[in-house]
Amino acid sequence: MNLSRVDERFPIADAFLHAAREDGHALNEDYNAGRQDGFGYYQVAQHRGRRWSVVDGYLKPARRRGNLCIVTNAHVLRLNLDGRRCVGVTYRVGEREVTVQAKVEVVMAAGAVQTPQILELSGIGRPALLQSLGIPVLHPLAGVGENYIDHFATRMNWRVRNTVTLNEMARGWRLALAVAEYFTRRTGILTLGTGLVHGFVRTRPDLPTPDVQYFFVHASYANAAERILDRAPGMTIGVTQLRPESVGSIHARSADPHAGPVIRPNFLASEVDQQCMVRGMEIARRIVGRPALRKYIEHEMSPGSDVVSDADWVEFARANGQTIYHPIGTCRMGEDDDAVVDLRLRVRGLAGLRVVDASVMPKMVSGNTQAAVMMVAEKAADLILEDASRG
Numbered sequence: 001m002n003l004s005r006v007d008e009r010f011p012i013a014d015a016f017l018h019a020a021r022e023d024g025h026a027l028n029e030d031y032n033a034g035r036q037d038g039f040g041y042y043q044v045a046q047h048r049g050r051r052w053s054v055v056d057g058y059l060k061p062a063r064r065r066g067n068l069c070i071v072t073n074a075h076v077l078r079l080n081l082d083g084r085r086c087v088g089v090t091y092r093v094g095e096r097e098v099t100v101q102a103k104v105e106v107v108m109a110a111g112a113v114q115t116p117q118i119l120e121l122s123g124i125g126r127p128a129l130l131q132s133l134g135i136p137v138l139h140p141l142a143g144v145g146e147n148y149i150d151h152f153a154t155r156m157n158w159r160v161r162n163t164v165t166l167n168e169m170a171r172g173w174r175l176a177l178a179v180a181e182y183f184t185r186r187t188g189i190l191t192l193g194t195g196l197v198h199g200f201v202r203t204r205p206d207l208p209t210p211d212v213q214y215f216f217v218h219a220s221y222a223n224a225a226e227r228i229l230d231r232a233p234g235m236t237i238g239v240t241q242l243r244p245e246s247v248g249s250i251h252a253r254s255a256d257p258h259a260g261p262v263i264r265p266n267f268l269a270s271e272v273d274q275q276c277m278v279r280g281m282e283i284a285r286r287i288v289g290r291p292a293l294r295k296y297i298e299h300e301m302s303p304g305s306d307v308v309s310d311a312d313w314v315e316f317a318r319a320n321g322q323t324i325y326h327p328i329g330t331c332r333m334g335e336d337d338d339a340v341v342d343l344r345l346r347v348r349g350l351a352g353l354r355v356v357d358a359s360v361m362p363k364m365v366s367g368n369t370q371a372a373v374m375m376v377a378e379k380a381a382d383l384i385l386e387d388a389s390r391g
């Protein structure tokens, strides 16, 4: 995989870093180097300004192998069991249903949302739930779909002045210039991720590591759900709790493999999570109030200066917060009865079935999830090879 530092620099982002220092936080150029605390520019999965995905890093180099067949636009309907062994998969491509037999094993990697759903559609899961959906119970496993953990985030934003933000840069002639710059030099605003500057802080001094992550960007949404930017200049700080206690679930809604599952996040159920988010948002507001940002800040748009008490902050978070799409845990690894996979990622009690995706992670990691999922996959590749060589 290729990782690079964001090369673009913007005066208001630099001022945000100065404000963080004024508030007593360290600058940290490389949050992957050991110590996580502090503020700095984000790193991005890019190679010379172009996005570098797992397809570039892993799939493209392997796609011509004789023992690899890639079928696209295929929707897995179910796993097929023969007693206590998974023997293959049935999927649909267009109008056609295809069943493939596994010679050794099936590796599920449909992610923390769909892996539990596919297991349940295949009769693997909580007996009462499967029966209520009319799915025959082939392998009772109470933990499937439970232990859903995610990163919940709020967005605080400010109207700013004396600078040009992405709100104006991403439209009209400025956007045309940015497109030209990207295609000629692979630089400019089209190389930015959604977060420009990071911050990792401890909301309480007794914590061993940071519990809050910030995503600063000099842009603000007029409509966040539809990703429409404001027309006037703005900036946003996303605030997320790194290791939430609140736990939810993701389960099949019906026996129809094309119906999305029911996702119950249970965000902010725990008092600890509420307190962490409140302190994290208060710190963000305090940083923005520091002298280094004074010339840029016109006013706080959201939540707004009338939000001050803990109850106000929690209400704001409940009304405006959302996932930042880091679902994990719904096929948790472990050795207890509620674990779904064992320490070699094999579905407990079944032969021939492994899960290799974010769903196996028992606890949330202290940052974005994708690198951790790649590490799960790297480790799984070793385990699969080891087990295959043992026969």
Ligand SMILES: Cc1cc2nc3c(=O)[nH]c(=O)nc-3n(C[C@H](O)[C@H](O)[C@H](O)COP(=O)(O)OP(=O)(O)OC[C@H]3O[C@@H](n4cnc5c(N)ncnc54)[C@H](O)[C@@H]3O)c2cc1C
Residues within 6 Å of the ligand: 074, 075, 076, 077, 109, 110, 111, 112, 114, 115, 118, 324, 325, 326, 327, 356, 357, 358, 359, 368, 369, 370, 371, 373
């Ligand atoms: C909008 C967004 C932004 C994100 N930004 C970041 C970020 O900046 N940094 C970061 O670290 N992480 C980020 N993440 C999280 C990261 O993408 C995930 O943690 C990671 O991709 C999870 O990997 P996975 O293999 O578990 O699942 P996925 O990557 O979701 O892979 C599952 C695959 O299974 C396929 N699938 C599902 N059901 C079926 C079916 N029935 N039949 C056939 N195929 C099926 C899906 O199409 C998908 O290709 C982001 C996620 C989203 C959605």
